[in-house]
Amino acid sequence: MCGMTAASPDHRADLRDILAFYAEAGVDEALAEEPVDCFAAVASRPAQMPEPSVRAESGLPTTRPPARARTENPPRPAPAPARPAAAVPDEAQAALARELAGKASTLAELREAMASFDGCNLKFTAKNLVFADGNPEADLMLVGEAPGRDEDLEGLPFVGRSGQLLNRMLAAIGLDRNTAYIANVIPWRPPGNRTPTPHETEICRPFIERQIELVNPKVLVNLGGPSAKTLLNTTEGILRLRGNWRVHTTPSGTAIPAMPTLHPAYLLRTPAHKRLAWRDFIEVKMKLRSLQG
Template sequence: MIEARDMTPAELAALLAFHADAGVDWLVEEEPIDRIAAFAAEKASRHLARSQPAQAAAAPTGGAARNSDPAGRSPARAPAPAPASAALPAIPDENAVAEARFAAESARSLAELKLALDGFSGCNLKASARSTIFAEGNPQSGIMVIGPMPSADDDREGLAFSGRSGLLLDRMLFAIGLSRNDVLISTIIPWRPPGDRMPSAPEAAICRPFIERQIALAEPRHVLLLGNFAARFFLGETGTIHALRGQWREIGSTSYRTEALATLHPQELLTAPASKALAWQDLQAFMAKVRQASA
């Protein structure tokens, strides 16, 4: 395998461009490195190095100092502090979930919940994300659209469903007589996972109180769930979106329950355009239920 040190600058630039085009935006080591602990150890070493000349100048001179070691060796230098463990410091998952639940339940409005989410640091996803994605749109509409997690476009723009999938969602809503201004749009996970990977179970558990509180505060009468992750997250099942779509189910928390229907995510429709017919059936069923409730 060719190593980086054996490559020319032009070859390195070409390799980085290839990775960027492939969607890679984070480079990691094979083993986790605690950069904070490494910096602390380096700082302590520098402090020790600066203090030793002063100690040597203050030490007594002459034979007593030279003969302090019977063999005539120089006094041993104090070892530098050992680096801390490579494990990253983190809040235990159960404590982070409890903190998230307390922060979410303490909010009495969506504005307060947004502030609580901005100030929350118990989820590691926040450290690598550029933006915190929160509900946008009309909370009085009675309609909520919930996706899985932010994409790279969402993270860059700071808005759920940006980019190509956002344009397709706009067209999907327009087809049933709605727009972004007519609904409340949010994501289950407020921070984009590195490399667009799926959130882990602990990460999803930490984020759950915030999305459930968004639902409770907005009190939507109907919720449209988009994609596999959103359907499984709220319905508590492991089937694919093709098995879970088109069925009205009750979701929510102990403080508020509402009806939801799952359908395919816009990104899934961009990947498999043949599935648009299924999504159109779901959208028609969703809007029929909304109109029936408002009649």
């Protein structure tokens, strides 16, 4: 019986009690002639190898690889300097624009003031300031609405398809960019060529008004509805305005004859209306002749 050794006479009573307990438990059969010390057998048994794991069967290592030495994290690059926060269009920004525009006594000073002005959100999405093109001494000044993609890339107004059409329109009355001056109400391209908001227009208005005042042309041409509405202080649509002489009054009170006409981009989309723009440019040619004579 497992765990039993030769007992002394003093322990026989205890052994009888143990045997009675085993008999009641159903242990009533000897397995060998001599008792076996099961505890000693277990102690002398060689240590069993652990069962092979799934990783061992798959040929993968069964032990973890030695821990890698910790390396210090590389230093993070210094953060890029933050861009100036875009201003919220409000009366304070418009007032600042009026102040800067009023202080400019030359076109060069005006351009510098516009380049340093951070009060219009459009500046932060545009690539370039589109100031003007042409001859500032010319008798004719043309003002559009805002730069497009091509104008934003080159920093000059009317250089894309609409600009090519404008060149042909000027050539039809004997003029070109050397005998005309071209600008926009908004000097920065709106994202996606969207329409400028009223706030953006009001903020930029002092700059274009001062630009017109410094150039002091004999005749002003408003290319498109937004230019006409902004500089002629009207709410009428361009198809009602075009072909009729109006007056643009500068901040100093100078009255300049103004002809609203259709924007070249509109004419590219609606070629049938080119005849209307042709009539308007003939009127401009006649007005220039009368004022020059």
